[in-house]
Amino acid sequence: MKVVGLVSGGKDSCFAMMKCLEYGHEVVALANLLPVNDSVDELDSYMYQTVGHQIVVSYANCMGLPLFRRKIQGSTRRHDLSYNKTLGDEVEDMFILLKEVKKQIPSITAVSSGAIASDYQRLRVENVCSRLGLISLAYLWKLDQSLLLQQMIESGIVAITVKVAAIGLDPSKHLGKEMSQLWPHLLKLNELYGSNICGEGGEYETLTLSCPLFKYARIVLDEFQHVLHDLNSIAPVGILHPLAFHCEDKSQSASVTDINRINGSVIEVQTESLEIVEEKSQPSDVALDLTELENRKIHISKTRKENTFSISCWLQDSTKSSDLKEDLKIVLLKIESQLNEVGFSWENVVYIHLYISDMNMFAIANETYVKFITQEKCRFGVPSRSTIELPLTQVGLGNAYVEVLVANDNSKKVLHVQSISSWAPSCIGPYSQATLHKEILHMAGQLGLDPPTMSLCDGGPVSELEQALINSEAIAKAFNCSISTSAILFVIYCSKSTSSLDRISMQEKHNEILNQIKPLNLKHNRLSGVLNPLFLYVLVPDLPKSAFVEVKPVLFVEDDTETEEAVNDHAMSDLKHEVNPFDSCYQPEKWHDDCLQKCVVHGRICAVILSITTEIADKISSNDNLIINAEEKMEKVAQFCVYRLDKVLSQNHFSWDDVMSLRIHYSASSDISHETLSVIIRSKFDEFSEKTKKVKTFEEPIFNIVPVIGAGSSATSMDDIITCELFARKS
Numbered sequence: 001m002k003v004v005g006l007v008s009g010g011k012d013s014c015f016a017m018m019k020c021l022e023y024g025h026e027v028v029a030l031a032n033l034l035p036v037n038d039s040v041d042e043l044d045s046y047m048y049q050t051v052g053h054q055i056v057v058s059y060a061n062c063m064g065l066p067l068f069r070r071k072i073q074g075s076t077r078r079h080d081l082s083y084n085k086t087l088g089d090e091v092e093d094m095f096i097l098l099k100e101v102k103k104q105i106p107s108i109t110a111v112s113s114g115a116i117a118s119d120y121q122r123l124r125v126e127n128v129c130s131r132l133g134l135i136s137l138a139y140l141w142k143l144d145q146s147l148l149l150q151q152m153i154e155s156g157i158v159a160i161t162v163k164v165a166a167i168g169l170d171p172s173k174h175l176g177k178e179m180s181q182l183w184p185h186l187l188k189l190n191e192l193y194g195s196n197i198c199g200e201g202g203e204y205e206t207l208t209l210s211c212p213l214f215k216y217a218r219i220v221l222d223e224f225q226h227v228l229h230d231l232n233s234i235a236p237v238g239i240l241h242p243l244a245f246h247c248e249d250k251s252q253s254a255s256v257t258d259i260n261r262i263n264g265s266v267i268e269v270q271t272e273s274l275e276i277v278e279e280k281s282q283p284s285d286v287a288l289d290l291t292e293l294e295n296r297k298i299h300i301s302k303t304r305k306e307n308t309f310s311i312s313c314w315l316q317d318s319t320k321s322s323d324l325k326e327d328l329k330i331v332l333l334k335i336e337s338q339l340n341e342v343g344f345s346w347e348n349v350v351y352i353h354l355y356i357s358d359m360n361m362f363a364i365a366n367e368t369y370v371k372f373i374t375q376e377k378c379r380f381g382v383p384s385r386s387t388i389e390l391p392l393t394q395v396g397l398g399n400a401y402v403e404v405l406v407a408n409d410n411s412k413k414v415l416h417v418q419s420i421s422s423w424a425p426s427c428i429g430p431y432s433q434a435t436l437h438k439e440i441l442h443m444a445g446q447l448g449l450d451p452p453t454m455s456l457c458d459g460g461p462v463s464e465l466e467q468a469l470i471n472s473e474a475i476a477k478a479f480n481c482s483i484s485t486s487a488i489l490f491v492i493y494c495s496k497s498t499s500s501l502d503r504i505s506m507q508e509k510h511n512e513i514l515n516q517i518k519p520l521n522l523k524h525n526r527l528s529g530v531l532n533p534l535f536l537y538v539l540v541p542d543l544p545k546s547a548f549v550e551v552k553p554v555l556f557v558e559d560d561t562e563t564e565e566a567v568n569d570h571a572m573s574d575l576k577h578e579v580n581p582f583d584s585c586y587q588p589e590k591w592h593d594d595c596l597q598k599c600v601v602h603g604r605i606c607a608v609i610l611s612i613t614t615e616i617a618d619k620i621s622s623n624d625n626l627i628i629n630a631e632e633k634m635e636k637v638a639q640f641c642v643y644r645l646d647k648v649l650s651q652n653h654f655s656w657d658d659v660m661s662l663r664i665h666y667s668a669s670s671d672i673s674h675e676t677l678s679v680i681i682r683s684k685f686d687e688f689s690e691k692t693k694k695v696k697t698f699e700e701p702i703f704n705i706v707p708v709i710g711a712g713s714s715a716t717s718m719d720d721i722i723t724c725e726l727f728a729r730k731s
Contacts, residue, residue: 001025001026001109001110001135001137002025002026002028002105002107002108002109002110003017003020003025003026003027003028003108003109003110003111003112003137004027004028004029004030004031004068004098004101004105004108004110004111004112005017005020005027005029005030005031005111005112006031006032006094006111006112006113006114006125007030007031007032007056007059007067008032008048008049008050008053008056008114009032009049009051009052009053009055009056009059009162009206009207009208010049010052010114010159010205010206010207010208011114011152011157011159011179011206011208012114012115012116012140012198013112013113013114014114014157014159014208014211014213015114015140015148015151015152015155015157015211016112016113016114016137016138016139016140017112017213018155018157018211018212018213019139019140019422019452020110020112020137020139021213023139023452023453024453025110025112025137027063027065027112027213028065028105028107028108029065029066029067029068029101029105029108030059030060030063030065030066030067030068031067031068031069031097031098031101031111032053032056032059032067032068032069032070033048033050033069033070033071033072033090033093033094033097034050034053034056034069034070034071034072035050035053035071035072036071036072036073038054041053041227041239041241042163042239043072044075044076045072045075045076045090046076046079046090046120046121047076047090047091047094047120047121047124048072048090049205050072051162051163051205051207051239051240052162052205052207052240052242054242054245055207055219055221055242055245056069057069057266058217058219058245058247059214060264060265060266061216061217061247061264062213062214062215062216062217062218062219062247062264063213063214063215063216063264064215064216064264065264066105066264066265066266066267067264067265067266067267068097068100068101068104068267068269069097069266069267069268069269070093070096070097070100070268070269070270071270072090072093073093074088074089074090074091074092074093075088075089075090076089076090077089077090078091081119081120081123082123082379082381083123083124083127084127084376085127085131091124091127091128094124094125094128095128095131095132096269097269098111098128098129098132098134099132100267100269102132102134104267108134109134109135110134110135110136110137110420111125111128111129111134111135111136111137112137112138112139113125113136113137113138113419114138114140115138115140115141115419116140116141116142116143116145116148116198116200117141117142117145117196117200118200122136122138122141122417122419125138125419126417126418126419129418130375130418135420135428136418136419136420136426137419137420137421138419138420138421139420139421139422139452140421141417141419141421141422141423142421142422142423142424142474142478143422143423145196145197145198145200146187146190146197148197148198149179149183149186149197149198150183152179153179153180153183155211155212156210156211156212157179157208157210157211157212158178158180158208158209158210158211158218159178159179159206159207159208159209159211160176160177160178160179160206160207160209160221160240161174161175161176161177161179161182161204161205161206161207161240162175162176162205162206162207162239162240163175163204163205163237163238163239163240164203164204164236164237164238165202165203165204165230165235165236165237165238166189166193166195166201166202166203166204166235167189167193167195167234167235168185168188168189168192168193168195169189169203169204169235169236170236171226171228171236171237171238171239172226172238174204175226175238175239175240176224176240179206189203207240209221214250215250216249216250216264217247217248217249217250218247218248218250219245219246219247219248220245220246220247220248221242221244221245222243222244222245222246223242223243223244223245224240224241224242224243225240225241225243226238226239226240226241227239227240227241296315296317296330296398297315297316297317298313298314298315298316298330298331298334299313299314299315299316299678300312300313300334300338300700301313301700301701301702301703301704302338302700302701302702303659303660303661303662303702304656304657304659304702305657305658305659305660305729305731306408306657306731307407307408307409307731308350308405308406308407308408308437308438308660308729309405309406309660310403310404310405310406310660310661310704311335311338311339311403311404311406312401312402312403312404312704313331313334313335313338313401313402313403314331314392314397314398314400314401314402314704315327315330315331315397315398315399315400315401316396316397316398316674316675317396317398323361323364323399324356324357324358324361324364324365324368324399324400325361325364325365325367325368327398327399327400328356328365328368328369328399328400328402329368329371330398330400331398331400331401331402332368332369332372332402333372335402335404336372339406344406344408345377346372346373346374346377346378346383347377347378347379347380347410348406348407348408348410349373349378349383349404349405349406349407350383350384350405350406350407350412350435350437350442351383351384351385351404351405351435351442352373352383352384352385352386352402352403352404352405352431353385353386353388353402353403353404354369354385354386354387354388354400354402355387355388355389355390355392355400355401355402355403355706356387356388356389356390356392356399356400356401357389357390357391357392357393357397357398357399357400358389358399359389359541359542359543359544359546361399362387362544365387365400366429369430370429370430373430373431374430375430378430379410380410380412380414381412381413381414381416381432381435382414382416382430382431382432383404383405383414383431383432383435384414384431384432384433384434384435384442384443384444385431385432385444385445386444386445386493386550386552387445387544388445388493388540388543388550389540389541389542389543390540390541390668390706390707390708391541391668391707391708391709392707394668394707395668395673395674395707396673396674396675397674397707401706403661403663403704405442405660405661407437407438411437411438412435412436412437413435413436413437413479414432414434414435414436415432415433415434415435415436415475415478415479416431416432416433417433420451420452420454421451421452422451422452423451423474424451424471424474424475425446425447425449425451425454425471426451426454427444431444432444433475433478434475434476434478434479436479436557438729439556439557439558439559439604439605440488440554440555440556440557440605440729441476441479441481441486441553441554441555441556441557442554443472443475443476443552443553443554443555444552445493445550445551445552446468446469446471446472446475446550446551446552446553447464447468447471447543447544447545447547447549447550448463448464448465448466448467448468448471448547448548448549449467449468449471449545450467451471451474456545456546456547460502460548461494461498461502461503461505461506461548461549462502462505462506462509464547464548464549465492465506465509465510465548465549465551466509466513468549468550468551469483469510469513469514469551470513472551472553473517476553476555479555479557480557481555481556481557482517483514483517483553483555484514484515484517485531486531486555486556486557486558487514487531487533487553487554487555487556488531488533488534488554488555488556488599488601488605488607489533489534489535489536489553489554489599489607489609489725489727490510490533490534490535490536490551490552490553490554491536491538491551491552491553491554491725492506492510492535492536492537492538492549492550492551492552492715493538493540493543493549493550493551493552494506494537494538494539494540494548494549494715494718495539495540495541495542495543495546495547495548495549496539496540496541496542496709497542497546497548498548498549500716502548503537503715503716503718504715504716506549506715507535507537507714507715507716510535531556531599531601532599533599534597534598534599534607534608534609534713535597535609535713535714536609536665536711536712536713536723536725537711537712537713537714537715537718538665538708538710538711538718539708539709539710539711539718540708540709541709554607554727556601556604556605586640586643586644589619591616591619592644595610595611595612595613595616595644596608596609596610596611596644596648597609597611597713598648598652600652602652602653603653603730604729604730605727605728605729605730606648606649606652606654606658606726606727606728606729607726607727607728608645608648608724608725608726608727609713609723609724609725609726610641610644610645610723610724610726611711611712611713611720611723612637612640612641612720612721612722612723612724613712613717613719613720613721614719614721617633617636617637617721620636620637620640621633621636621637630671630672631672631676631680634672634677634680634721635680635683635684637721637722638680638681638683638684638722639684639687639688641664641681641684641722641724642681642684642685642688643688645662645724645726646688646692646694648726649728650694654728654730655694656694656702658728658729658730658731659702659726659727659728660727660728660729661704661725661726661727662702662703662704662724662725662726662727663703663704663706663724663725663726664677664681664703664704664705664706664722664723664724664725665706665708665711665720665722665723665725666705666706666707666708666711666721666722666723667707667708667709667710667711667719667720667721668707668708668709669709670721674705674707677705677722678701678705681701681703681705682701685701685702685703711723
């Protein structure tokens with residue numbers, strides 16, 4: 001990609017551009033924001049470093065690139081973490097600056113910034129990039145700061161401190177020091193006071209005088225003065241003010257230097273006032289003929305839980321389906337109307353499962369998706385998402401099937417990093433890496449993508465799985481937890497292009513990686529080493545980017561204010577529970593437990609995977625002497641599943657009203673149709689309700705049936721007749 005580098009003069013923005021070159025991009029322009037008054041060293045800005053701005057103009061000559069500069073007219077008007085367009089805010093200066101760069105150099109597609117740990121700055125750069133159709137590159141994001149500073153020094157960056165403002169930093173001693181000299185002292189301050197080694201907490205600011213990017217010249221500071229801003233004895237603040245400097249040629253050929261300095265021009269961007277920043281809004285394309293909605297057979301399922309519930313929508317009449325775009329519109333419109341009926345909107349959605357019939361139509365699905373779910377509609381953060389191809393049309397469904405998890409409050413915490421970095425795969429668009437709600441971390445489906453290149457890693461299914469788990473761990477750490485200790489459930493989607501041997505190796509690798517990950521040293525983590533996660537393997541036709549595997553983890557992130565202890569195991573507990581009239585039908589047997597995994601955090605969470613293989617189905621119906629057909633056999637299987645799930649819930653003091661989601665995976669090659677299976681399972685819930693009064697009468701099914709190629713609790717055998725995936729949480 002062709003990149004414009006945001007430069008402040010500091011070491012971070014320069015090293016970020018060097019990383020862009022390392023990953024094959026081309027930096028073709030520079031962009032800088034500076035104070036209106038040239039004599040002013042520092043602005044009261046939350047976004048921009050301006051100390052040393054007098055020297056940044058020389059970067060055009062040093063690098064032989066055009067430098068676009070704009071004087072900052074705005075101020076910090078929006079102080080909260082998230083950002084939307086705000087007239088008069090200093091972020092709009094960046095928008096105008098980069099808009100002009102894009103206008104003059106249309107080939108530019110990305111913006112490089114030196115963000116390391118500041119969500120405030122990263123989110124604002126991402127906002128501007130999103131509005132301009134550019135990609136944010138933040139290759140320093142979340143890197144270990146001690147290692148990062150070492151890499152900067154070893155790479156040849158020569159940077160001096162131009163501001164100090166932290167305990168242990170003395171303006172008289174440390175201003176003007178090169179980072180190579182100051183590095184040991186910064187490490188010591190980090191050990192003593194927890195200071196940010198790279199200065200991310202405002203401890204110090206730097207000015208780069210030379211680096212490998214400066215092909216044609218280095219900067220020599222001839223004269224400067226120290227300006228003391230604050231003389232307090234704990235953390236005095238001082239600034240180095242440049243008085244005179246010059247560029248010293250690096251090139252052996254003056255003619256080459258002169259030619260390249262033609263491109264090293266400085267372009268002043270002062271053409272727009274902040275008060276007239278306007279962007280053309282794209283017309284919405286979600287209108288649909290209402291008669292078409294009435295003519296389509298739309299199915300809705302909804303769990304009964306009031307605080308957090310799931311809604312699923314699919315189309316039964318695939319013969320009337322025209323294409324994925326139309327089908328997805330219908331499904332999303334229907335879900336939107338369901339949300340509106342209970343006073344909710346897309347901002348209440350925590351997670352979205354997007355199932356489509358053809359992964360080759362992924363781009364079209366995304367185009368339709370973003371007409372409904374946008375950052376503007378989701379004030380508290382866009383929901384996380386997984387996208388899977390399913391054999392929908394094979395079982396008589398439409399081209400799109402969507403499930404949403406909805407919360408009736410705004411307490412969710414969303415991690416949405418759109419910048420490409422070395423940290424974890426970016427989410428460019430209205431879906432996030434993970435959403436934390438009520439102690440449950442719902443992570444987006446993770447592919448085996450190499451984060452800085454956003455390409456699938458080489459090496460096949462096992463390598464992709466390993467990278468997907470590494471990506472999952474990076475995201476988990478952002479929420480102060482780990483997949484090795486906090487995971488409740490792993491759903492591992494495998495493409496049909498994976499072989500049976502690949503899947504066996506993947507399962508072995510998964511266990512190996514979880515054992516290798518070092519648990520975080522958390523002060524309040526009482527769950528460390530306790531949770532034993534469930535595993536569900538699902539075989540599907542295809543995955544995004546034609547990946548072999550996609551991992552979807554669900555984690556428990558303990559709230560420090562809670563005091564209850566958590567315990568977990570896969571065996572059935574011996575807790576007493578109320579008498580169930582179906583107990584007489586099923587005498588306790590070992591296989592009742594063998595087909596079931598459960599993970600329980602007492603008083604909070606109950607997760608269950610119930611796998612019904614052909615062998616288990618035969619045992620369920622073994623008491624019948626009569627020969628039964630496929631539907632009759634499925635009826636007995638469905639009855640057992642309802643009974644068995646209820647038993648786990650009741651034994652652990654949960655009820656059906658606590659169920660957030662109940663997903664039933666079944667083989668698309670089954671002799672039972674999707675519609676027939678839905679009728680059978682619902683009838684068994686009705687029957688169970690009549691006899692036990694536990695499951696209340698409901699208008700829509702409280703479960704959703706997902707057609708797959710295969711599923712099971714083990715990668716070695718994904719041939720379950722049906723697999724139930726239940727998740728319940730106490731309010």
